Structures are given as structure tokens and as C-alpha cells.
Amino acid sequence: MKAIEKFDMLHVTDRVLVAVSGGKDSLAVWDLLTELGYQADGLYVGLGIGEYSDTSGAHARRFADEHGLKLIEVSLRDEYGYDVPTAAAATNRVPCSACGISKRHLFDKAAIDGGYNVLVTGHNLDDEAAVLLGNTLRWDIEYLARQLPVLPARDGFPKKVKPLVRLTEREMAAWCIVRGIDYLVDECPIAAGNKHLAYKAVLNSVEHESPGSKAAFYLNFLENMSPLLAGMSVAGKDSLHSCATCGAPTTGENCAFCSIVGKAAALDPVPVECVLGKSVGKSLSKRARR
Ligand code: Q46
Ligand code: ZN
Numbered sequence: 101m102k103a104i105e106k107f108d109m110l111h112v113t114d115r116v117l118v119a120v121s122g123g124k125d126s127l128a129v130w131d132l133l134t135e136l137g138y139q140a141d142g143l144y145v146g147l148g149i150g151e152y153s154d155t156s157g158a159h160a161r162r163f164a165d166e167h168g169l170k171l172i173e174v175s176l177r178d179e180y181g182y183d184v185p186t187a188a189a190a191t192n193r194v195p196c197s198a199c200g201i202s203k204r205h206l207f208d209k210a211a212i213d214g215g216y217n218v219l220v221t222g223h224n225l226d227d228e229a230a231v232l233l234g235n236t237l238r239w240d241i242e243y244l245a246r247q248l249p250v251l252p253a254r255d256g257f258p259k260k261v262k263p264l265v266r267l268t269e270r271e272m273a274a275w276c277i278v279r280g281i282d283y284l285v286d287e288c289p290i291a292a293g294n295k296h297l298a299y300k301a302v303l304n305s306v307e308h309e310s311p312g313s314k315a316a317f318y319l320n321f322l323e324n325m326s327p328l329l330a331g332m333s334v335a336g337k338d339s340l341h342s343c344a345t346c347g348a349p350t351t352g353e354n355c356a357f358c359s360i361v362g363k364a365a366a367l368d369p370v371p372v373e374c375v376l377g378k379s380v381g382k383s384l385s386k387r388a389r390r
Contacts, residue, residue: 101132101263107249109261110218116140117216117258119207120163120171122156124283125222127163128272129264131279133220134169140220143210145203146175148183149195150372152289159284172214174206182364185290185375190364194293195375198360205348205357211258224264224272229318230299245333248326255340256349266319290375 104110116133120126120142133140144160147153157173164171177183182190187198211219228247235243253259264272276283291297307314342348343355350356 101136103249103263103266104136104261107261109250109263110138110220112137114138114218115214115216116218116220117172117207117211117214118142118220119203119222120144120160121222122159122163122284123222124272124276124281124285125224125227125264125269127159127222127281127283128275128279129220129222130163130169131167131281132263132275134167141170141172141214141216143172143174143207145206146173146177147199147202148175148177148369149185149288149290152286152372155286156284159282162282172210174210176202176206177369180361180365182361182367183369185372186367186370187360187364188290188375189370190367191360195290196294198364201356201360205355208257209346209348212256217253217259219258219260221260221262222264222272223262224267224269225315225318226269226300226303227296228262228265229303229314230296232318232321233299233303234295241329241332244325245329245331247321249322266315268314289372 110116110133116138118126118130118133118140120130122144130140130142142160142164144157146157160171163169176187184195184199184202187202188195191198207219207221210216228249232244232247235247249262249265251257251260275281303314303317340349340351343350343358344353345358345361346355348355348357354362
């Protein structure tokens with residue numbers, strides 16, 4: 101694959117952990133990497149988003165079984181006492197915020213604890229272009245400087261790579277169909293409030309009027325803009341220390357994940373239906389608090 105070579109993402113001796121959701125992108129990248137001869141295990145995080153999570157887990161397990169691959173599983177509810185709907189209510193923020201913090205923490209932890217030296221995610225060109233549009237609309241230099249297909253290992257974080265950044269959502273769906281991969285088609289039921297969906301819609305409409313714009317927007321950013329932003333991220337310069345609760349690298353006393361655990365594990369489980377409207381989260385957090 102061109103991206104793996106161009107961005108020097110992986111070596112055959114790497115121990116690779118692929119974050120797998122059961123959707124087309126993560127299963128396709130796992131499939132691609134094993135086809136290319138990489139040693140890649142999977143990691144599935146059970147987010148507790150009702151039936152959606154039950155089904156996504158089943159797709160990930162089936163793929164692993166059928167291909168004789170190792171799948172590591174972590175359950176937010178079983179191991180940390182909360183799930184994403186409850187975390188959304190506890191923090192009174194959109195579900196994707198608590199979900200993203202939880203996933204990033206558990207991906208890093210699983211990679212470090214398991215001795216993997218590279219963590220792979222299935223972000224594709226559409227995903228990265230949407231994130232880039234959001235970062236550009238805010239001229240968020242910090243995020244723009246770190247929006248790279250490869251982030252090297254540092255201070256207790258594993259190396260992170262995104263091999264699909266040159267490939268579109270459609271291409272990944274086509275790959276799955278050609279390879280007979282049975283992936284989860286349903287969208288997450290609590291994605292409301294996720295601005296990336298709106299950015300994707302905008303980019304799709306621009307692409308419709310001017311084919312090739314999406315790829316040019318993202319790939320030319322990497323080619324022309326990223327080198328100018330190199331070194332402008334303060335993330336690598338901030339002094340990190342160990343979270344007082346879990347030991348993960350953080351800038352505060354406790355990491356963002358432990359802060360969510362502290363708030364959400366104290367609540368009774370909040371059903372998925374109750375976080376579909378943002379305002380409901382507020383009333384629920386009071387009702388559900390013990
Ligand atoms: S699973 Fe989680 Fe996504 Fe659902 S809550 Fe948002 S981030 S949309 S990839
Ligand atoms: Zn912590």
C-alpha cells in the first residue's frame with residue numbers, strides 16, 4: 101500500500117495492534133495488513149451503546165474467528181463500571197466526546213500493556229478531510245500541526261498510524277464487498293452532535309461539484325502545509341507526568357479518562373434512547389445520580 105511506504109508507517113518486524121470497531125474501515129485495514137504479511141492482532145472496545153455495540157462486537161469476533169486472528173476485548177461496563185451513554189449523561193457533553201476520550205485511552209493502554217509497538221486505526225480519506233475542515237474552520241494550529249498519518253511513540257504513548265488515509269469510504273466498502281467481509285453497516289445511534297458528519301456532508305457536496313477536491317484538500321495539506329507546521333504543536337513540549345489514578349501520561353493531576361470514570365461509574369446505567377437529545381442528558385444525570 102502506497103501510504104504505508106510513503107509515510108514509513110510499518111515494518112514487517114513490528115507488533116501491530118489494530119483498533120477494530122466491526123465497521124468497514126477497521127475490518128478492511130486489518131484484512132489488508134494481514135494480507136500484506138504483517139503480524140496484526142485486533143482490539144475491540146465494548147462501548148455499551150445498546151444493540152449497536154452488541155452487533156459491532158459480533159462482526160469483529162466473526163472476522164477474527166474466520167481469519168484465525170487474535171482479538172483482544174475490553175468492556176467499558178464490565179471493566180470500568182460505565183458505558184458511553186452513561187458517560188455522556190455524567191459529563192453533560194455530546195456522547196462522542198466521552199466516547200473518543202475512552203477509546204483513545206484504552207487503545208493506548210492496550211498497546212502499551214500488550215507490548216505492541218504500533219497502534220493502527222482505520223481512519224480513511226473522508227474522515228481525515230472532515231477533521232481537517234473542522235480544524236481549518238477554527239484555525240486550530242495545535243490540532244493542525246498534529247494531524248498527521250503517523251505519530252511517533254513518545255512519553256508512554258505508542259506509535260499511531262493510519263494506513264487508509266489515501267483511500268475513500270467508498271473504496272473501503274468496495275474492498276469489503278470484494279473480500280466478502282461482513283461488516284456493520286448501521287451508523288452509531290448516538291452520533292448526533294458529531295460535527296464531523298456535517299463536515300463530511302459539506303465536503304461531499306463540494307466533491308460533487310468539483311471532483312477530486314476532497315483528496316486535494318487533504319493530501320495537499322500533508323504535502324504543502326504540514327511541513328510548515330512541524331514543531332508548532334505544544335503537545336510534545338508540555339511536561340507530562342503520570343496520572344495519579346491510573347499512571348497514564350497526562351498534563352493534569354488525573355487523566356481525562358479517570359475523570360470520566362470518576363463521574364460515570366457513580367451513576368446508574370443510562371439507556372441509549374435517553375441520550376438521543378442533548379438536553380435529556382442534564383435531567384438524566386440528576387435522576388440517575390445515586
Ligand atoms: S461510536 Fe462513539 Fe463514534 Fe458513536 S459515540 Fe460518537 S465516537 S459516533 S466513531
Ligand atoms: Zn488516569
